[in-house]
Amino acid sequence: MSDAARGVRQLVLLHGRDTARNMVEPDAEALVRIASEVLGDEKGQSGYSYSGLCLTSLPHRKLKDDQPWERTVGPLTLIIEPGRIKLGNEPSKLLGVPHGARARLILIYLQTQAVLTNSREVSLGRSMREWMNRMGLSVGGETASALREQARRISTCTMRFSWQTQGRGGDKASTMITNERIIKSGLFFHDSGDERQESLFEDRVLLDSDFFDQLRRHPVPLRDAAIHQLKDSSTALDIYVWLAYRLHHLKRRTPIEWRSLYQQFGAGYRHQWGWKPKFVQALSEAVAAYPEALVDLEERGIVLHPSPPPVRKIDP
Numbered sequence: 001m002s003d004a005a006r007g008v009r010q011l012v013l014l015h016g017r018d019t020a021r022n023m024v025e026p027d028a029e030a031l032v033r034i035a036s037e038v039l040g041d042e043k044g045q046s047g048y049s050y051s052g053l054c055l056t057s058l059p060h061r062k063l064k065d066d067q068p069w070e071r072t073v074g075p076l077t078l079i080i081e082p083g084r085i086k087l088g089n090e091p092s093k094l095l096g097v098p099h100g101a102r103a104r105l106i107l108i109y110l111q112t113q114a115v116l117t118n119s120r121e122v123s124l125g126r127s128m129r130e131w132m133n134r135m136g137l138s139v140g141g142e143t144a145s146a147l148r149e150q151a152r153r154i155s156t157c158t159m160r161f162s163w164q165t166q167g168r169g170g171d172k173a174s175t176m177i178t179n180e181r182i183i184k185s186g187l188f189f190h191d192s193g194d195e196r197q198e199s200l201f202e203d204r205v206l207l208d209s210d211f212f213d214q215l216r217r218h219p220v221p222l223r224d225a226a227i228h229q230l231k232d233s234s235t236a237l238d239i240y241v242w243l244a245y246r247l248h249h250l251k252r253r254t255p256i257e258w259r260s261l262y263q264q265f266g267a268g269y270r271h272q273w274g275w276k277p278k279f280v281q282a283l284s285e286a287v288a289a290y291p292e293a294l295v296d297l298e299e300r301g302i303v304l305h306p307s308p309p310p311v312r313k314i315d316p
Contacts, residue, residue, distance in 0.1 A: 083156025221311035
């Protein structure tokens with residue numbers, strides 16, 4: 001896996017994209033594309049994510065509208081409860097929790113703009129449209145519909161982070177960061193007869209103050225080019241942001257067994273054996289998009305090594 005991704009990177013660096021594509025097996029051609037696009041990125045634009053969202057994640061697939069979501073990784077627990085919305089003259093309804101790659105992209109955009117502007121008020125409009133174009137996302141059609149749905153789920157859901165800390169005498173004490181909503185006000189992505197209209201992006205979104213404060217204290221830098229290449233895979237995005245957070249904090253070689261990886265990334269899969277091949281493929285893509293990452297695949301799991309961050313300098 002990572003050996004293959006690392007080998008692909010070397011081929012791209014030594015021979016270029018077209019030659020490298022002809023030197024690998026067909027199932028590795030996607031890794032050549034990812035690695036070449038990231039390595040060839042000259043703009044070096046950065047995105048950001050709160051560290052808590054790098055350790056935990058949203059669901060990959062749609063849940064029942066009334067079903068909450070809970071994920072625990074080490075000392076951190078993320079709980080998301082669906083919100084209720086009223087549109088027009090229709091009765092209010094539960095929307096369900098946000099899910100999938102599009103929800104992750106929206107959150108990355110909002111967090112990035114908040115960090116870059118040092119403001120919890122995020123303006124959309126032209127900046128959102130330009131960012132979507134950079135990510136290779138269509139402004140209209142099914143993409144806009146999916147983004148609108150996930151935006152509404154994000155804006156109405158309740159999100160809570162709980163960190164387990166050591167209290168006096170070794171007892172566990174819980175520190176809760178509570179956000180009534182990630183978005184405090186501003187429901188963006190309007191319904192419109194013409195989805196190409198600028199009104200689709202006219203709102204200004206106000207992030208929850210607690211969430212914004214935590215984001216400012218713990219921003220994790222991401223690489224726009226990498227997010228672009230992984231934009232259609234929620235699993236690869238989760239692995240990428242996790243590696244972006246973990247690798248440059250490591251002091252030594254750190255093995256992680258399959259059981260732990262399954263507990264963290266295997267939501268939606270009933271059996272570990274069915275999840276593992278999908279994870280290995282997504283990990284290969286994430287490592288190809290993170291040229292600095294040092295990750296090895298072993299029989300018992302994977303091994304993380306201290307690595308430079310994907311973006312060298314954090315200067316929001």
